[in-house]
Amino acid sequence: xxxxxxxxxxxxxxxxxxxxxxxxxxxxxxxxxxxxxxxxxxxxxxxxxxxxxxxxxxxxxxxxxxxxxxxxxxxxxxxxxxxxxxxxxxxxxxxxxxxxxxxxxxxxxxxxxxxxxxxxxxxxxxxxxxxxxxxxxxxxxxxxxxxxxxxxxxxxxxxxxxxxxxxxxxxxxxxxxxxxxxxxxxxxxxxxxxxxxxxxxxxxxxxxxxxxxxxxxxxxxxxxxxxxxxxxxxxxxxxxxxxxxxxxxxxxxxxxxxxxxxxxxxxxxxxxxxxxxxxxxxxxxxxxxxxxxxxxxxxxxxxxxxxxxxxxxxxxxxxxxxxxxxxxxxxxxxxxxxxxxxxxxxxxxxxxxxxxxxxxxxxxxxxxxxxxxxxxxxxxxxxxxxxxxxxxxxxxxxxxxxxxxxxxxxxxxxxxxxxxxxxxxxxxxxxxxxxxxxxxxxxxxxxxxxxxxxxxxxxxxxxxxxxxxxxxxxxxxxxxxxxxxxxxxxxxxxxxxxxxxxxxxxxxxxxxxxxxxxxxxxxxxxxxxxxxxxxxxxxxxxxxxxxxxxxxxxxxxxxxxxxxxxxxxxxxxxxxxxxxxxxxxxxxxxxxxxxxxxxxxxxxxxxxxxxxxxxxxxxxxxxxxxxxxxxxxxxxxxxxxxxxxxxxxxxxxxxxxxxxxxxxxxxxxxxxxxxxxxxxxxxxxxxxxxxxxxxxxxxxxxxxxxxxxxxxxxxxxxxxxxxxxxxxxxxxxxxxxxxxxxxxxxxxxxxxxxxxxxxxxxxxxxxxxx
Amino acid sequence: xxxxxxxxxxxxxxxxxxxxxxxxxxxxxxxxxxxxxxxxxxxxxxxxxxxxxxxxxxxxxxxxxxxxxxxxxxxxxxxxxxxxxxxxxxxxxxxxxxxxxxxxxxxxxxxxxxxxxxxxxxxxxxxxxxxxxxxxxxxxxxxxxxxxxxxxxxxxxxxxxxxxxxxxxxxxxxxxxxxxxxxxxxxxxxxxxxxxxxxxxxxxxxxxxxxxxxxxxxxxxxx
Numbered sequence: 004x005x006x007x008x009x010x011x012x013x014x015x016x017x018x019x020x021x022x023x024x025x026x027x028x029x030x031x032x033x034x035x036x037x038x039x040x041x042x043x044x045x046x047x048x049x050x051x052x053x054x055x056x057x058x059x060x061x062x063x064x065x066x067x068x069x070x071x072x073x074x075x076x077x078x079x080x081x082x083x084x085x086x087x088x089x090x091x092x093x094x095x096x097x098x099x100x101x102x103x104x105x106x107x108x109x110x111x112x113x114x115x116x117x118x119x120x121x122x123x124x125x126x127x128x129x130x131x132x133x134x135x136x137x138x139x140x141x142x143x144x145x146x147x148x149x150x151x152x153x154x155x156x157x158x159x160x161x162x163x164x165x166x167x168x169x170x171x172x173x174x175x176x177x178x179x180x181x182x183x184x185x186x187x188x189x190x191x192x193x194x195x196x197x198x199x200x201x202x203x204x205x206x207x208x209x210x211x212x213x214x215x216x217x218x219x220x221x222x223x224x225x226x227x228x229x230x231x232x233x234x235x236x237x238x239x240x241x242x243x244x245x246x247x248x249x250x251x252x253x254x255x256x257x258x259x260x261x262x263x264x265x266x267x268x269x270x271x272x273x274x275x276x277x278x279x280x281x282x283x284x285x286x287x288x289x290x291x292x293x294x295x296x297x298x299x300x301x302x303x304x305x306x307x308x309x310x311x312x313x314x315x316x317x318x319x320x321x322x323x324x325x326x327x328x329x330x331x332x333x334x335x336x337x338x339x340x341x342x343x344x345x346x347x348x349x350x351x352x353x354x355x356x357x358x359x360x361x362x363x364x365x366x367x368x369x370x371x372x373x374x375x376x377x378x379x380x381x382x383x384x385x386x387x388x389x390x391x392x393x394x395x396x397x398x399x400x401x402x403x404x405x406x407x408x409x410x411x412x413x414x415x416x417x418x419x420x421x422x423x424x425x426x427x428x429x430x431x432x433x434x435x436x437x438x439x440x441x442x443x444x445x446x447x448x449x450x451x452x453x454x455x456x457x458x459x460x461x462x463x464x465x466x467x468x469x470x471x472x473x474x475x476x477x478x479x480x481x482x483x484x485x486x487x488x489x490x491x492x493x494x495x496x497x498x499x500x501x502x503x504x505x506x507x508x509x510x511x512x513x514x515x516x517x518x519x520x521x522x523x524x525x526x527x528x529x530x531x532x533x534x535x536x537x538x539x540x541x542x543x544x545x546x547x548x549x550x551x552x553x554x555x556x557x558x559x560x561x562x563x564x565x566x567x568x569x570x571x572x573x574x575x576x577x578x579x580x581x582x583x584x585x586x587x588x589x590x591x592x593x594x595x596x597x598x599x600x601x602x603x604x605x606x607x608x609x610x611x612x613x614x615x616x617x618x619x620x621x622x623x624x625x626x627x628x629x630x631x632x633x634x635x636x637x638x639x640x641x642x643x644x645x646x647x648x649x650x651x652x653x654x655x656x657x658x659x660x661x662x663x664x665x666x667x668x669x670x671x672x673x674x675x676x677x678x679x680x681x682x683x684x685x686x687x688x689x690x691x692x693x694x695x696x697x698x699x700x701x702x703x704x705x706x707x708x709x710x711x712x713x714x715x716x717x718x719x720x721x722x723x724x725x726x727x728x729x730x731x732x733x734x735x736x737x738x739x740x741x742x743x744x745x746x747x748x749x750x751x752x753x754x755x756x757x758x759x760x761x762x763x764x765x766x767x768x769x770x771x772x773x
Numbered sequence: 774x775x776x777x778x779x780x781x782x783x784x785x786x787x788x789x790x791x792x793x794x795x796x797x798x799x800x801x802x803x804x805x806x807x808x809x810x811x812x813x814x815x816x817x818x819x820x821x822x823x824x825x826x827x828x829x830x831x832x833x834x835x836x837x838x839x840x841x842x843x844x845x846x847x848x849x850x851x852x853x854x855x856x857x858x859x860x861x862x863x864x865x866x867x868x869x870x871x872x873x874x875x876x877x878x879x880x881x882x883x884x885x886x887x888x889x890x891x892x893x894x895x896x897x898x899x900x901x902x903x904x905x906x907x908x909x910x911x912x913x914x915x916x917x918x919x920x921x922x923x924x925x926x927x928x929x930x931x932x933x934x935x936x937x938x939x940x941x942x943x944x945x946x947x948x949x950x951x952x953x954x955x956x957x958x959x960x961x962x963x964x965x966x967x968x969x970x971x972x973x974x975x976x977x978x979x980x981x982x983x984x985x986x987x988x989x990x991x992x993x994x995x996x
Contacts, residue, residue: 683870686831687931688859688887767831770870 010330013306020302020671024295025338027664031291032342034657037353038284040361045277048179048260052120054218057084058256059225061215063248066266070191070205072240073112073215076232082223087112087119088191090204090213091268094162095462095626096187098148103462103626106144106161108187109268110194116173118218121180125155126171135192138167141175144186161189165196178360181260183270211242214266217253226253276647283654286426290661292386293419295331297665299390300416301672310394323395324388331387332380339379356649416669417705423662424709424746429717430655432742436721436734437648441641443732449637450573450582451491452523455605456633457612461486461596462623468596471622472515478618480604480611485517486596492636493597494576495585500559507547510575513588513595521602525571531555535591537567544584545569577640581729600633659746663753666702670757674698681761682769691762698758699751706750710743717742777843778807778939778970779828784837786823786993797823798834799993805972807938810965812981813974815990821974822943824990828972829941830858842938859888863932867944869924871916877927878903878912884935902930906960922953929960933969940964942973946980958983 014021049055061068061076073086090110095103116128116139123131124142131139138159145154154169161167167189176184189197191213194204204210219225233251236243243249254262261274310323350363463471468486475484489495495510512518519526526539530553540554548557556565572582590596599619603611616630674681681694689697718734725731786798798820805811813821826832827839830846839846844857871880881902885895903909906926916924925945932940942961946954954977962983965971973984981987989996 679870680872680874683872684883684887686829686864686870687884688855688935690855690887693887765831767826770866770868 007333010333017302020298023664023667024298025334025341027294027298027661028291028335028338029341029345030657030660031287031294032338033345033349034287034654035284035291036342036346037349037361038280040363040366041353041357041359042277042281042284044179044359044361045260045272048272049181049256050179051177052256054118054120055256057219057221058118059217059219059253060256060259060266061217062252062254062262062264063242063250065248066214066264067211068213068215069208069211069240069242070213071208073217076217079235080225080228080232082219082225082228083217084220085114085118085218087115087216088213089115089216089267090191090194092189092194092197094197096144096148096159096161097163097625098157098159101148101625103163103624104144104147105627105629106186107183107268108138108161108189109182109185110189110191112191114218115188118216121176122174124172124174131171132188132190133170135190135196136167137170137190139171139173139188140169141173141184141186143175145169145172161197165193167193181256181262181269181271183268185268208241211247212267214269226255229253287654287657287661288382290423290426290658290665292382293423294661294665294668295334295386296389297416297419297672298668299327299331299386300393301668301675306394320395324391327391327394328384328387331390332383335379335383335386339375356646356653358646416672420662420666420669420702421705421709421712423658423665424706424750425712425716427655427658427662428710428713428742428746429720430651430658431745432713432717432739433721434648434651434655435738435742436717436732437644437651437724439735439738440725440728440732441645441648444578444641444644444728444730445638447574447578447730449491450524450571452521452602453634453637455603455608456521457601457603457615457630458490458492458633458636459599459601459615459619459630460628461599462626462628465593465595467622468590468592471599471619474618474622475599475601475615478611478614480606481601481615482604483517483521483602485521485600485602486515486590486598487518487600488513488590488595488597490514490598490600491522491573491575492633498586502548502558507584509544509547509584509586511586511588512575513590515590518587518600519570521600522573524573526568527571528568529553529555529566531565531567533567534565535589536562537565537589539568539570539587540566541570541582541585541587542572543582544586547584578730579728659749662746663749666750667753667757670698670702670754673701674757674761678761678764678769681764682766685762685766686770691759694762695755695758698761699754702750702754703747706743706747710739710746713742714739776807777840778805778809779839779841780804781828782838782840784827784834784839786827786832786834786836796993798827801837801993801995803988803995805939805970807970808965808968809970809972809986810961810984811972812984812987813972813990814976814978814981814987819990820993821990823993825941825943825972825974828939829862829864830854859935861938863935863937863940865925865928865932865940865942865945867947869916869921869928869948871924871927871931873916876913876915877908877919880916880927881931881934884931888935898934902934906930920953921949922956925949925953925957926960929957933964937969939970939972942971944974944976946975946977954980 052058060066061072070088073088077083077086088111091107092110093105093107096106097103111132113129113132115132116123123139126139131137138161140148140154140159148154148159149157154172157169159167159169173188176182178184191205192203194200195202198204200207217225229251233243236248236251238244259266259269260271261277262271263273265271347363350361354360461468461471472484472486475481489510489512495512497508498511499506499508501507518524531537540548540557545554548554550557550566554566554569556563558564570585570587574582575585576583588594601615603615612630619628619630620626677698681698684694684697717739721734725734781801781803784798784801785796787794787796789795801824813824815821823832827834830841834847837847841857842861846854846857849857872883875883878899881899882895885898890898899912900909903912906929908923908926908930911919911923911927916927919927925948929940929945932942940961945961946957949957958980961971961973965985971984973980975981
């Protein structure tokens with residue numbers, strides 16, 4: 004009890020030390036806690052499937068295969084127990100006479116609910132998706148359509164005309180699966196009607212866009228069959244014969260979430276991000292413990308008397324060790340409790356930052372409590388042991404006689420400060436470069452106008468195209484309207500064809516005549532006579548085809564295509580990619596339109612937008628739709644990068660807080676040691692300025708060293724990161740300089756707080772003989 | 774002609790403790806002429822050190838007047854004070870107060886660094902001092918490698934190197950054995966003969982006898 008009392012009094016007496024140590028620990032532990040939960044969540048994705056060890060996805064360079072491949076393989080490979088194909092679709096769903104709601108659905112095989120363990124609220128897994136017109140709704144979609152009433156057996160329509168019967172209700176997909184949340188599941192067979200195909204999609208070898216999941220038989224080795232399948236594919240599957248694919252892999256379910264290959268209706272996370280975050284967790288932990296050690300040793304000088312007297316009255320070294328370790332465990336406990344509270348409070352911010360849902364409340368369990376306590380004890384002991392050894396080794400006689408001095412020989416303290424500042428400077432430089440790059444991308448001239456253009460999904464039949472366009476054109480402040488299939492926002496559809504014996508890959512749009520005006524894209528007409536078949540090519544495409552300045556036509560497969568105009572290059576994809584060859588076709592009366600782009604004047608934007616919404620709503624009937632701005636959409640392309648920047652930014656802030664505390668501790672320690680020296684120097688005529696520069700010089704040296712180490716590290720990291728962009732900002736020297744100067748200023752301010760106190764102190768105090 | 778070096782008139786210095794005013798110096802007046810060698814005596818806590826600190830301008834006082842070379846210290850700004858004592862006063866301490874991390878040479882050089890004296894001149898001055906105190910051979914050593922007497926020798930040399938008019942010595946022999954103490958006192962005597970004014974605080978009658986005048990203090994008062 005006396006021990007705790009002494010410690011508490013010590014803490015109360017040294018408020019700065021107490022606040023700084025506890026706060027440092029609390030902030031760091033909060034980050035560590037939240038990040039650990041996040042990492043744990045991410046590593047546990049798809050862990051809930053009963054068959055998780057037996058599920059594989061078939062993959063080539065991508066994950067796209069033709070539908071008949073699945074039953075074919077099942078019949079020929081005995082290791083396969085079952086399969087389900089997946090194909091994503093979207094559209095509008097409604098109950099008879101109700102509102103048309105936006106819907107994302109997944110076409111699957113009837114076996115889906117047997118292979119994966121998504122819980123059904125109503126319906127039997129084996130039965131719900133047996134027929135082409137059965138549909139399983141998610142719980143929230145069912146509520147949207149039917150309210151609280153029973154949905155089973157009811158009829159719904161997709162895209163107005165396709166009739167489905169609700170056979171089951173499933174729990175909404177949780178966030179911890181590699182599948183994106185879906186509003187409904189339908190049988191794969193339904194695509195024949197949904198897409199208005201002549202024959203079932205399931206027989207279509209030419210359609211290679213579905214994902215296939217296999218359930219392997221227990222105790223079998225399905226992946227080992229890959230080479231056999233590959234040689235078979237190379238013999239008789241066109242995708243391989245024609246060289247579109249060359250590998251076959253069975254990727255286990257637990258790796259899918261971290262796969263860079265996008266399948267139908269899947270989401271992923273980068274494994275690198277998880278690894279980086281894990282490293283950061285360890286780094287913060289290390290920094291936090293190091294800080295505590297530094298601060299405590301710094302403070303220990305003031306406890307010399309306590310230790311000395313204890314020793315004089317007979318305490319053993321061992322007893323003192325344990326005292327200090329116990330103290331740090333207590334402090335850790337306080338910090339952990341506060342960190343738990345802080346984690347809960349900052350959870351929403353963190354969720355937003357990492358675009359995730361931590362659900363901290365779900366983590367409260369006995370097992371986690373035990374883990375927490377073990378880690379707590381470990382941190383407590385780890386951080387207590389060094390100060391304990393250091394403090395307990397004070398020689399009592401020296402302390403009592405007044406000749407006691409701690410030596411300024413703690414090299415590890417200096418190494419540690421350098422390390423902290425290396426981390427801080429490197430992170431600061433990185434986050435600034437990321438910021439500069441996102442800013443550069445957002446503001447780069449894309450070659451087309453992005454301001455004052457809004458767009459809508461086209462939600463009507465091809466026969467209504469002109470009616471809708473004319474009605475929208477009548478709205479005041481709407482200057483022009485263009486109907487398109489694909490757009491500068493979507494990147495176009497890939498079209499690969501044979502051109503004079505070599506295979507060329509173009510992106511393709513189909514637009515009406517207003518397109519160039521709406522986007523303000525420069526187009527130079529050729530003298531070629533107009534033809535429905537005629538296309539516009541961008542400059543890159545002309546180059547790719549090896550045409551001259553005045554092209555007239557080119558040969559696509561066996562057909563001669565007239566070139567109506569040459570379009571000045573513009574970016575039609577995220578700026579990670581360079582501008583590729585682009586072919587812009589014309590919208591014909593019967594061609595499918597995807598989007599409506601409206602050029603507005605910019606005056607009275609809100610009124611215009613509202614008018615467009617009401618007009619369009621009347622035109623397409625009672626359907627749910629979204630009106631978006633082109634520039635908003637473009638800004639969102641870089642959201643992920645901006646988020647990475649923000650994450651690193653938060654860590655930068657954290658590392659600066661920690662390093663500021665570290666250097667504060669070191670300077671306190673240092674000033675304490677040099678009190679006498681400062682006194683002597685002052686008595687001998689040193690001015691405050693001279694003392695300050697003397698004291699600060701050393702810290703500047705360490706920060707300088709940190710700067711030198713940090714530059715190549717952050718430069719290398721950023722160079723690697725920028726490699727993924729076709730358009731890069733310059734990595735300017737001044738960013739590093741600025742990062743270094745910022746760190747230096749922060750360090751100097753912190754140190755000066757202590758050194759100024761030491762420098763202005765009356766030397767008489769320091770030189771008084773104890 | 775005899776010139777006045779410093780003059781204290783009715784100096785009071787006190788601290789407030791528990792609602793009570795405790796006097797460290799009480800109505801103290803003192804005139805010191807150039808070339809004097811004054812020994813301040815008195816029991817522990819009588820105010821010897823405080824008096825020396827006040828004279829050395831390291832510590833302030835609460836009431837009274839203090840003139841140093843016709844400048845009134847009590848009205849001067851801190852910065853001006855610093856230049857004043859930097860130029861005219863050298864200190865010698867009981868515990869030597871050398872900087873352990875610097876060599877003998879560097880310890881001697883230090884005050885010169887704060888006076889903006891050129892490198893070559895510093896070298897010459899330090900060499901002079903080393904020579905004068907016979908410690909040339911020890912210039913590369915650190916204080917901890919010296920005996921107490923040798924350390925105090927360096928302490929005196931450091932106080933002298935800026936050629937002060939006044940040397941304030943607070944128990945300069947307190948940590949030394951009698952033989953070492955005698956050596957230091959001899960040096961003080963010699964310095965005094967060369968014209969340096971010296972004020973020393975001491976417990977020892979024998980050391981006090983080196984002085985030309987003895988002041989006795991008791992509870993902050995001259996008796």
